[in-house]
Amino acid sequence: MKWFHFLLTPFYLTSFIFASFSTSTTYELQSFSVGPGATNNSASTTYTVQGSTGEQTDGITASTTYTNGNGSINTEQINVPLAPTLSNGSGSYTNQLGVIINTNANPSDTTYAIAVSTNSFTTTNYVGASGTLQAGQYYQSYTAWGGGTGSFITGLSSGTTYEVKVAALEGEFTNTNFGPYTTQATGSSVTTFSLSPNSLSLGNLLPGSIETSGNLTFGFTTSGANGGSVYVSGTSNQLRSTKQSTSINSLTGNLSSATQGFGIQVTSVSQSSGGPFSSVSPYNGTGNVVGVETVVPAQMLTTTSSITSGSATVVVQAKASNITPSASDYTETLTFVAAASF
Numbered sequence: 001m002k003w004f005h006f007l008l009t010p011f012y013l014t015s016f017i018f019a020s021f022s023t024s025t026t027y028e029l030q031s032f033s034v035g036p037g038a039t040n041n042s043a044s045t046t047y048t049v050q051g052s053t054g055e056q057t058d059g060i061t062a063s064t065t066y067t068n069g070n071g072s073i074n075t076e077q078i079n080v081p082l083a084p085t086l087s088n089g090s091g092s093y094t095n096q097l098g099v100i101i102n103t104n105a106n107p108s109d110t111t112y113a114i115a116v117s118t119n120s121f122t123t124t125n126y127v128g129a130s131g132t133l134q135a136g137q138y139y140q141s142y143t144a145w146g147g148g149t150g151s152f153i154t155g156l157s158s159g160t161t162y163e164v165k166v167a168a169l170e171g172e173f174t175n176t177n178f179g180p181y182t183t184q185a186t187g188s189s190v191t192t193f194s195l196s197p198n199s200l201s202l203g204n205l206l207p208g209s210i211e212t213s214g215n216l217t218f219g220f221t222t223s224g225a226n227g228g229s230v231y232v233s234g235t236s237n238q239l240r241s242t243k244q245s246t247s248i249n250s251l252t253g254n255l256s257s258a259t260q261g262f263g264i265q266v267t268s269v270s271q272s273s274g275g276p277f278s279s280v281s282p283y284n285g286t287g288n289v290v291g292v293e294t295v296v297p298a299q300m301l302t303t304t305s306s307i308t309s310g311s312a313t314v315v316v317q318a319k320a321s322n323i324t325p326s327a328s329d330y331t332e333t334l335t336f337v338a339a340a341s342f
Contacts (some may be wrong), residue, residue, distance in 0.1 A: 038255035039064075054262065064146035069179050076175055077176060078168050078170050079102060079103075079168075079176070080168065080176045080178075081104050081165075081176070082104045082129050083164040083180045084102055084114070084165070084166050085086075085099070085100040085150070086162075086164055086183075087099075087150075087184070087186070087223060088186055091188075091223065092305070093154050093187055094186055094189045094342055095154065095155065095186065095225070096131075096154045096156055096186070097153045097162060097184055097186060097337075098150050098151070098153075099127075099151060100146070101114070101142055101145050103142055104168075106168055106170065109141075109171075110141070110142050110168050111139040111168070111169050111170070112139060112140070112141075112167065112168055112169070113126060113127075113139045113167045113169070113252055114138075114145070114164060114165075114166055115164070115165050115166070115178050116133055116162055116163070116164050117162070117163045118160060118162055118163065120163065121165075121181075123164065126138055130154075131151060131155075132154050133153070133279050135144055144201050155266040156185065156186050158186050158188055158342075159185065159186060159189070160185060160189070162183055162185070163181045164184070165178045165179055166178065166179055167179070176191075185208050187222075188223065188234060190221065190222065191223070191224065191228065191338070191340040192220070192221045192222075193218075194218065195217070195218055195219075195336055196217050197214075197216070201213065202218065202316065202318050205248075205318060206240065206320065207320055207321060208320070208321070208322055210255050210256070210288055211313050211317065211319070212316075213315050213317070215312070215313040215314070215315060216313065216314040216315070217312075217313055218311065218312040218313075218314065219309070219311055220303075220307065220310035220311075220312070220338055221307060221309060221310060222306060222307055222338075222340040223340075224342045225305070225306060225341075225342055226304060226305065226341035227275070227302065227303035227304045227340070227341055228339045228341050229303075229338070230299075230300050231291055231298060231299055231300060231330070231337045231338075231339070232264060232298055232334060232336050233293065233295055233297040233298065233335050234333065235295070235333040236332065237292070237336075239262055239318060239331065239332050240330065241325065242288075243327045247300070247330075248261060248262055248318060248319075248320060248324065250292045250293045250294070250332075251263055251292050252282040252290065252292040253289065254288055255289075255318075256287070256288045258319060259319075259321045260319050260320055260324060261319055262317060262318035262332075263290025264282060264290055264291050264300070264315075264334075265289065265290050265291065265316075265317060266284055266300065268312060268313045269310075269311070270310070270312075271307050271308065271309060271310040274307035275305060275310060277301060277302075277303045277310040278301070279301055279312070280300055280301065280302055281299045283301075290317050297335075316334075
């Protein structure tokens with residue numbers, strides 16, 4: 001009995017010690033292990049695994065604002081990116097948002113992925129190389145994301161609040177969680193267009209003389225990030241008299257040197273903000289230089305950015321020749337269309 005007791009006693013004591021917690025009056029270590037202190041990497045063409053022994057396990061502490069992991073592997077991790085900076089262009093971006101990544105002082109070779117949501121990341125999409133949203137994460141460098149200038153997240157809905165956050169990756173085993181997010185709403189889509197009056201008179205077209213109509217006044221406002229344009233077209237490209245079965249054709253050029261003809265001229269352009277709003281050749285002439293109206297819409301006014309209270313005045317000028325038949329029914333119908341560019 002004495003020999004049997006001597007052999008089993010150290011065996012059960014050893015097992016009991018490794019299953020217990022190590023404590024004192026001031027601390028307690030939970031879930032720790034002891035090993036030779038070696039590390040090991042395993043890899044294939046599709047994955048790489050890093051493991052280690054000889055350090056405390058399950059050593060992660062967290063709160064609603066931070067996560068802290070213990071051990072030598074955790075010290076390899078780079079900094080979690082801070083919340084990015086978002087912009088809606090003072091409300092002018094209706095289908096995109098500007099984004100600048102906050103690297104949190106990570107090394108220059110770090111790459112970043114951008115996550116986007118509209119419902120607190122219950123569902124998540126990611127920004128791809130072209131700026132559009134996609135299902136999978138896409139990593140590229142801070143410089144490729146536009147650096148300090150940033151880049152655009154495109155293809156968004158107007159008047160919608162988006163949440164955006166960023167994760168960082170550097171080489172192997174250094175992929176952070178996504179950091180805190182920033183919210184920003186896209187601008188609401190607004191485009192208004194007005195024209196007054198809806199008819200003009202050229203008065204009496206005397207042979208060889210140039211007549212100018214009264215002003216057509218346009219109003220144009222758009223929140224389109226890329227502005228918009230006003231187009232003009234005509235029914236027949238002619239001032240047509242049914243009674244005389246004849247017409248005065250539209251043209252581009254100086255009516256002073258033309259035998260006959262008619263065309264359109266923008267006489268003034270302005271805006272209260274944004275823009276600028278400007279006239280487009282051949283409608284930006286002066287004096288008696290006019291632009292042709294055609295049956296295909298042609299760009300007459302344009303802006304390359306959003307605009308508020310854009311305004312323009314337009315006239316029609318016409319000249320009859322010495323042999324143009326006299327009639328009271330020379331008419332043409334002009335159509336003006338405004339389009340915004342988002």
